[in-house]
Amino acid sequence: MSEKRIGDVILDVHNISLSFGGVKALADISFDVREHEVRAIIGPNGAGKSSMLNCINGVYTPQQGTITFRGQTFDHMNSRQVAEMGVARTFQNLALFKGMSVIDNIMTGRNLKMTTNIFQQAIRLGAAAREEAVHREFVEHIVDFLEIQAYRKTPVGRLPYGLQKRVDLGRALAMEPQVLLLDEPMAGMNVEEKQDMSRFVLDVNDEFGTTIVLIEHDMGVVMDISDRVVVLDYGKKIGDGTPDEVRRNEDVISAYLGTSH
16 A cells, blocks of 8 residues: 555544433544544444444434534534535445446436536536536546446446445545545455455545545454544444554453453
8 A cells, every 4th residue: 555645634523422212322432534544433233333424424413522524513414514515425235226327326426516407407408418428527437447337337236236335435436525434335245345345445545535434344354444443332432543553452352252241
């Protein structure tokens, strides 16, 4: 991996607590994300990882705590505001349009960037046609980057799972995010697919300069591609540091081996 220029803090999560009824999903969680790094969030099942991502991208509103993005502090935001600010997300369970082609699925990621209205887009006249041409060019670049040219016109539902995950990544990239939230991008993949996806994650980070926050269960993958790792267990933070520091952390070892409970 080439030497990276990791910058200042772009995202600061401070004292976040989230409860559903009487159940605490997150308890007083704080960590930061630096510009241009790959920041992993790991932990056993039920640790609160997806809940944490849902707080960052405005799906859940925490009862306590703040999230600061590029110097602006929020106690809550909605998903559209988060997207407009430059945070994109892929989902654990694919939310792709199965009947639509690869290219059209990735084009849906450009919606926030479009200035013409839906009626103009539908009849593709004048400004809308010109605008669409520009966006399609951008999307074609993503298709090339993700090496899915051969499937451009294929309905997504017909693609193997690993390629569908790649289309999902492409749709998020189409938003040109400053921060990309990846929710288990390698779940359900075989070894070869995981290697491909790891390479694309690193390439996105390197070539697009995108900051990445990643939830992943495969510890080998996490240790290979992350700059820093935060570890959650039962909604609490039990570790934070470089992959090597986390690997040696006794609390983390206990949580993963099940000896602390």
